[in-house]
Amino acid sequence: MKHFLKETDLGPKELGEVFSLAREFKRTRGSVPGTALKGQTWAMIFAKSSTRTRVSFEVGINELGGHPLFLNTHDIQLGRGESVEDTARVLSRFVHGIVIRTFDQEQVERLAAAGSVPVINGLTDFLHPCQIYADAFTAAERWAGPKGDLLGALRGRKIAFLGDTGFNMANSWILGASLFGMRISLAGPAGYEPGTKIQALLKSEGRALDYSFTTDPSEAIQDADIVYTDVWASMGQEDEAKARVAKMRPYAVTAKLFAAAKPDALFMHCLPAHPGEEVEQAVLDNPRSIIFEEAENRLHVQKAILSVLAASRGK
């Protein structure tokens, strides 16, 4: 049985399968009914707000013939102190899989370890692997076209990540770049550089620490094929918002800064965005901004991940 708690939980064969299935799901959506989750119920435990992740999973599970069961942590006993292990053991007797969005990556790992059904990480403070797969698929689709080699289209490309370089999206892109054979340069203020936890994960998987970090945004953006940013204050950091905005202001993706990347560079953002903070509205509106394709592809890519995980049950 497989879980998807981090980008590298799927091997090269499954990664290829996810990308080709996602392309097929996108092409045939509405004309071929899905069956991969027929008769299954998947729980969705959410401790944080969500538009894209929640809706794309609910719609995706439904389109695969399954039933999504949304569980806000405030409404279940987990929110009143029942252990994550007991929650996992109980839910495993009712449902066929679990999607979870929460704070600690460790909680997701404990849920997967104690339960007996596949678990998907729908975002933690540490990683957001569903987003990275959908993002990589979106860029690859642009570069490879409808029939080209999706994974091949990513190899050797450079992503510049600007702003909050010490949280989930930056961590996930560091791991994702290593997985997809991409180069990554991150630029953010001192004190917000990638932390020891992502370094320890790379090391434990025998991966090179081959990302570069600089406090100079114009250095990171040189030769970039993708310019990526995320909000400066993530969910759970609302109290730090003012201080973060003050420190991260030089890393805003302005039209001027975006113009310093490759002339055909793509702009990407996981959304939600704060126009006027981490990115200028003009960049969000640029024809090379593919933010809504990214959002849509969450559906197709997650349907593919769900299908691969469902097929791994009992193995």
Ligand code: CP
């Ligand atoms: N990008 C993303 O995960 O969006 P939501 O928080 O709306 O799910």
Ligand code: NVA
């Ligand atoms: N870094 C953001 C990502 C939202 C999809 C957050 O954790 O709030």
